[in-house]
Amino acid sequence: MSPSPSHALFEESADGPRFTPEPEQERRGREPVFNNGAWPVLMLVGAIVGAYAFQSQVDLQQAAAAFAFSSEAVGQGRWWTLFTSLFVHGGWAHCLMNAAFILAFGTPVARFFGLRPGGALAFLLFYLICGALAGLAFAAVHPDERVALMGASGAASGLMGAAARLIAGYGRVGPILSRPVLGMGAAWLVVNLIMAVVGAALVPGSGDAAVGWEAHLAGFVFGVFLIGPAAWLARR
Numbered sequence: 001m002s003p004s005p006s007h008a009l010f011e012e013s014a015d016g017p018r019f020t021p022e023p024e025q026e027r028r029g030r031e032p033v034f035n036n037g038a039w040p041v042l043m044l045v046g047a048i049v050g051a052y053a054f055q056s057q058v059d060l061q062q063a064a065a066a067f068a069f070s071s072e073a074v075g076q077g078r079w080w081t082l083f084t085s086l087f088v089h090g091g092w093a094h095c096l097m098n099a100a101f102i103l104a105f106g107t108p109v110a111r112f113f114g115l116r117p118g119g120a121l122a123f124l125l126f127y128l129i130c131g132a133l134a135g136l137a138f139a140a141v142h143p144d145e146r147v148a149l150m151g152a153s154g155a156a157s158g159l160m161g162a163a164a165r166l167i168a169g170y171g172r173v174g175p176i177l178s179r180p181v182l183g184m185g186a187a188w189l190v191v192n193l194i195m196a197v198v199g200a201a202l203v204p205g206s207g208d209a210a211v212g213w214e215a216h217l218a219g220f221v222f223g224v225f226l227i228g229p230a231a232w233l234a235r236r
Contacts, residue, residue, distance in 0.1 A: 038110040040120035044127065045099045048152055051087040052095040063088055068148035071139040082132040088150040098152040102127075105159040108166050109227070113234055122234040130158025130222050137218030154215035160184065161223025162230075173228050181224055192216050 055063045069085035089095040109126065113119040134154025138147075164181040168174025174181070192213035 038107050038115055040110045040115065040123045041103055041106040043120075044106065044124065045103055048087055048089075048099050048102070049095060052089050052092065055088060056092070060090070064148050064150060068150040069135045069139075070146060070148045071143055072146050074139065082135045083128055085135060085148075085150050086128070086131040086152045086155050089152075090150065094151060098156055101156040102152060102159060105156065105163040109159050109162045112162075112166055112171070112231070119234065122230065126162070126226065126230050127155050127159065130161075130219050130226065131155030133222045134158065134215040134219035137222075138212050138215040141214045149212050149215060151212070153212065154219035157188070157216045157219030158223030158226070160188065161220040161225075162227035163223075165224055165227050173231055176224060185220060185224070188220050189217065 067081060067084040067088045069081040073079075073081045089098065106123070106127070110120070110123045113122040113126070131152065131154050134157065135149055138149050138154070161181075161184075164184045165174050165176070165178075166172070167180040168178035192211075195211045195213045195216075
């Protein structure tokens, strides 16, 4: 496969798929967003921002009641809220912060799966599964509370965990007990424990809403553990 001027390569080797960076001369002269972004990530970010642009035209309480996830929603059979909640946010700052998070950590994951349609589908499914499992973990911690969960943070944390494994493996799926995974995991744990204590003060635009830090931590753990099986399934 010859190098493409628009993205990095996704190669196969005896050890599995590996992300190969572009030559330096091919990266020069392009805008940073196109240099760093992969089209599945840009489309996902566009969908998140577009969904909130639509949501901002309606009442937040109505949007939360219809699309946010909660234990009560699953009890009523509205299981799809596990996924729709990933595209509902509490404000523009909340939405854009998650979009930036996904752009940063989703790009290496998307390039790992590959930038062809099949790879893009695998990336999207990985994102949705991490977000849904993070939501279920949040519900397990709050089984009897009518607490609504909205935002892409749990799924974005899953991308962060997967990216940590790829950093550890220099483009391949690295070991779980590696310095990047343990270091990023410890930092994310500290940040979320601080959020648990001080509440939403560290989250711009969240107002008085509580922060679903449990979903953040669960998403990271699921991303760390699922990137290996996901890569195997994607190759098949």
